[in-house]
Amino acid sequence: MTDTREATTTLLAERPNAESALRSILAADEHGTWTFDDVDVDSGLFGEIVAADIVEKRDGGYRVSDPAAVRAALDGERAATPSTSKSTSRSVTMPSLSNVSVDRTAALALAGALVFLALVRLISISAVFREGAIVLSANDPYFYRYLVETVAAETNGPFDIGAVASLPHRVTAGEPLLVVTLWFWTELLGGGANASGIVLSVYPVVTAVLTGALVYLTTLRLSDDRRVALAAVLALALIPAYAYRTSLGFADHHAFDYFWLALTAVALVSLAAEPSRRDAKTAFWSALFGVAVAGQTLAWEAGPLLILPLGLVVVGWATTTVQAGKSPARELGGLIGGLALAAILTAGAHFALGWHGTTVAFAPAGLFVGSVAVVGVTELALRQGWSARMLLGGEVVASVVVFGALPFVIPQMGAELQSGVQFLFETEGIAETQSLVSADQGSLVGPLLSFGLFVLLGLPYAGWALLRSSREYEPGWLAMGIYTWYFLALALVQLRFAGELAVFLAVFAGLGFVHLAAKIDAMRMPKPFAEVESGRRGREAMGETVGLERPERREAMSLLGLGLFAGSFSFVQVPVKTGQLLVPDGLYDAAMWMREYSEEKGLEYPENYVFSEWSWNRAYNYLVNGNSDSYGFAFNNYREFLGSRDGEEWYRRLRDRVGFIVTEDGPAIAGDGRGGESLHSRLHSQYGGGDGSIPGIGHYKALYSSTDGSRKVFGLAPGAVLVGRGDGGSQTVQTEANVGNESITYERSVQPTENGWYAVRVPYAGEYLLAGQRYQVSEEAVQSGGFTPEKGSRAVWSFNEGRGEFVFDSQGGYHGSVSGVTWAEGFDGYALEFDGSGSVSVPDAEELSGEGGLTVSAWIRTDEGVDYRNGLQYPRLVSNSENGAYEGTEGYQLALWRGRVMVALGDGSEASATVLSTEHVDDGEWHHLAAVRDGSEVRLYIDGEEVRRGGIETGLPSRKHLRIGASVNDERRFKGAINQVEIRGEAANPEEVAQLSGQGGN
Structure with missing residues (x-):
């Protein structure tokens, strides 16, 4: 044994890539010669192994000389010495962590791949x-930063559990688990805007690394090949649709x-690896699977879309168990338990915390019930000897019937399903709602822009996975194949699902990369394909996991070239x-300027x-x-x-809703081209000014311009009105104004x-010249919106202007x-025609409040069709009072009451108001109306004749504004024509009223 171990150790020192070869040989040796x-x-390496007497010829083939010694050399362990004496008792020893073998090379390679994945996301x-x-x-x-900071402002630290149950509806109905997770870490770092900024900027990268590790585990469990798993992580790192959605600072819900x-994928594949086992490991994966499904459901209001492929997995897996002659109940038990x-978990979160509506919260329950039904039917099919094809057809028909009937059985679910369909197919105007192959994405080039060459590298193997699992009992490959094609279908509908697809595409891209590398002799065949070529399948075919090996120089160069091409x-x-996601420097500079301006002026939202x-x-x-x-208003x-x-x-x-307006250089607006008289052109190009061909606008004040002029900021202002009179034609007024650090000339043609x-x-x-007169306009006048002339105690509006504003x-x-x-023919000259949508504001x-006496007169004509x-x-015809009951008039109102003339005067208290009314005037003819307050007496005239008289015991309050054709707050608008309105700050005598009505004007 010692010689064999030493020979193996020497060979490994000289040829590090011999490790995987020796493990392959040991696996084959377990089955005999x-x-x-x-x-x-x-063949060259095999010759060295034979020459070192590590293997020997035997019985027409080969056997390992001392398998225990070879394993000891590979694992760095002390070889066991067989006992030469028999023991009458058997000792029991507890397992030790020291016996756990860790492939340091693989661990370092994985760490390097994950570091690379993280670095790709740190380019911003x-x-x-x-x-x-x-x-x-x-x-x-x-949006998420705002939500997290809003929740954090109302909670007391990361362990304020009560706050989790009282989140705003915007959170509970959207992404409650994501917001709570980000809130927890924000609070853990001390809360505040800085903490939330750190958490939200870093979280996508952290989850990307964790996801990369899970993809590695998933791929390893599937392929039993560390090279494939490592290639999958590197592919995930470089898939553009995944890379930018998990980049530093891109803190939306997708990375979560x-x-x-x-996590769902690794748990599902682990359950599929040894589905019939009933031990603690299976229980662990089943529980993890349940947590993962609950997590993705609670993370997003469209979470049911992410768990829907599990239904397809259950149907496919259960059907293949019948085909393989296995018990569906036993094989899918762990999945059903999860x-x-x-x-x-999801129903509990809904009832205890109010998270999500019932459709989302009970989606896993529906999936559970459906899965139990599928497993029950397939178990029956197995016992009755039904064919897998007949079973699958029945399941498809049953699914169509069930989903077709659900909207009628549960109307609320039907409504939400319809809403979901609209979300997928009818949402417009947002880039991520476009198809992966839309014209804006480059049509057929779109997949390459979103996935690079990895889409070509991975999709064929995703198809191979479904084909393989249809022939052999491979539920893990089946599940990953279903997920891949499902998310590809969603991405073809909406680009937002490209990142979800990337998680599964990376698994097959890793397999495709290693397989392609093997085809060019840059490395050995990946294990799933080596099994096929050896004529054996499954875990028993090749034994131990295929590890990493140090390539020869030629192999390394080939791998490098292939990797550069793939990426x-x-x-x-x-x-x-x-880069397209980053906040542009010009935007940031403009925003910082607006922030400083807002703080300087003491503006608060929504100002x-x-x-x-x-x-x-x-x-x-x-x-x-x-x-x-929300960006809804914009x-x-x-x-x-x-x-x-x-x-x-x-x-x-906009005046009561908007504080700043930003204009930018950019593409044309449909139907207008942003040219000519469009507000964009008049603001962005001319700062609101105009010439003889393009009219200027007076309510928009330029506040800021970027250095290159590509971005400008405007504020809203009532604007001062310059008034003059003359006999000439068109005139030009202009002034110099400062916009940030730039001086501009504002010019108007009048x-x-x-x-x-x-x-x-x-x-x-600034200073203006109009009709030969100079005007010095103050900022106060600009903000008040008033007219420049001095005021008197009498006003006469003839309405003979004929045009203008x-x-x-x-x-x-x-x-x-x-x-x-609009202007129309009047009693004498022009009149104003009111259609119920406008008024005149003074x-x-x-x-003109009538404190020392008052005369209000006007010619009116009602419309016959009203x-x-x-x-x-x-x-209301003429009023300086807000809308309300006539008895509550604060000021005065000349109005109609069910077709009768009405005058109301008062100080706002019903007890002291004076209200007079008389006969109808809604006959479509011109009538002159006049109301006169003379001391404590009020007189009402129609067509020069006094028709009603009353007393008044109160004075009239001073009122700032006046309207013609509506109440002072622009309600109760008139329909009809008004001509020759006059208001005097004194009482007219009967002769003067008669004169006004007799001459028809002034």
Whole structure:
């Protein structure tokens, strides 16, 4: 024995690659005499082994001279010395950890592969950790950072278990397990934004390494070949779709899902390796399988999609047990037990913690019930002697019937299934919802961009796995093949599932790589194919696991070349894909500027909400205001805003919702090209200014511009309105303004109205020249939105402008802004036509509050097609009071009440209000209405005749704003025409009222 061991040790020292050959020989020797063709050993090396008397010829073949000595040399152990004396008693010894053999070479190789996997994900480190800040990649990670910080702000440390049961609905209905896991580690590191930043930036890399280790174990259990397992990890490291989704800083839910999928895979393959065993090891894998299934269900609201292939695995596995003559109940017992545990865990989390809705929470329970049914049917089929083909056909038909009937039996499930189908097939506008082979992904080139050459290397072997398992009882290969093709189908629907596919594709890419290497004589055949060539299958065919071996120089060069070729696409695509996720420097700089500006101005959310392209909206808002809950508003509105030409309408929609607007260089908007009069062009290219051909806009003030001008930030402002009058044509107003560190010229072209008025709204403070008059506009005027002239105590609006966005007061300077109305033929000249969607707003109208007396008059005409008595019952004509009961008027209102003229005055208290009404005027004719307050008396006139009189005991409060055609808060809008509105801060006498109604205007 000593000579054989020494010879073996010497050979190993000289030829390190002899280890796997010797183990192969030992495996063959366990079955008796063997020949050279029965082992996969190089002929030259075999000659050295024979020459060293490690093997000897015997009975027409070969046998190992001393198997125990060879094993001792291989394992580095002391050879056992056989006892020469018999013992009358048998001693029992406990197993020792010192007897556990660890393949140090394999362990170091695995560690190196995992380090390589991690390093590939760290190429973004300088972009994530910058200037003392932690900047996550892409958009969605800021949603999870916001959730984690929100939960952490309301909890007391990582062991505040009560908080886990009272999470926001946004968390419990989405990714509760992921958020709780990230929250736990954040709290463990002390909580706060810095801790959450560290946890969320590092977590994808950590889970990627753990997933890589699980892929190694899965592949090793399947192939029994360490070379294949190591190649699978390296393939996983380089698959672009997996690499960028697990890169440093890309903290969305996918990296978490991959870990649970990989854990499910290793547990499933381990259960399939020795399914009929009933021991502690099987119990362990069954329990781990249950935990993994529960984990991936609780991790994501679409978790049922990730466990659905298990149903296919159960059907396939149970069917092949019948084909192999094995008991389905015994073979699938561990899997069924794991599903039972998963059902208990997910249902328990639902009832105890409120996690997920019933459909998601009970998905594992449904899978468990279905699996039990399948196993029961196949067990019956085995005992009745049914064919596997007939059984499979019956199972398919039964599945179609069950799934078809479920929506009718359980309507809620039907609704959620329909929602799931819409999620898969009808979601648009997001890159990851596109198909793997969509035009935007490069059609047929898409798989190469997402998987590199590994897709070509792995998919044929995934097909081989299904073919092999259809002929031989190989449930592990069957399961991994089903998972691979299932996720390929999902990826062809939505690209988001490419990462899930990568976890399983890597297993087959590793097998394909080693097999291809063997074909070019760079290494020995991988064990699954060596078994085929030797005519034996299964674990008993080749014995021990195939280990690593040091290649010869030629083999090493061949392997290196093959590896570089296999990873060629990935070496380009991984940096490109990862780089596309990083927050651009320009975005970060703009966000930091907005943050500083917001802090300087004391803005709070939503005053500092950032309105931007939805794909970066969460990043912008987290960096600026810390609220990155949703990009829904930007998704639904931003593109429409950029392509619109109506800056006034968008100002009204955004002013109470948006603090900053970001514009960028970029692709054209569909239907508009971002050219001409689009808001994008007028803002991004001209800072809101315009010329004779392109009108400017006055509510958008440029605040910041990047150095290269590719990114600009605007704020919303009421804008000051410059007003002038003259006889000339078009005029130009301009001023110099500072935008960040840049000085710009803001320029507007102004057209006069038909009655000679000029008005232009400007968002920048500065000096302007209009109609021969200079105006000094202050920042206060810009923020108040007022008009520049001094105010008087009388206002007259003739509405003869004929066009534009303003109406002008020819007496007191109370000019107004027009919204949602049109000019039409009036009683005398033009009138304003109201359709129930607009009004005229007059700011800074305190002098028209009627404290010292009041006259309000207007010509109105109702529309014949409007029912003012039962439909439009209470429209306001002229009002400085908010909408409410007439008896609660605070100020004054000239209005209609079921088609009658109504005037209401008061200080807001019902007891002191004065309300007068008279006959109907809803006849489609022009009528002159006037309300006069003269001391303690109120008179109401129609067409110059007094029709009602009443008293008033209270004074009228000073009111800042006034509206024509609606209440002051823009409600109770009028339908019809209004002409010649006049308000005086004094009471008109009956003769003056008659004069107003008789002349029809002023």
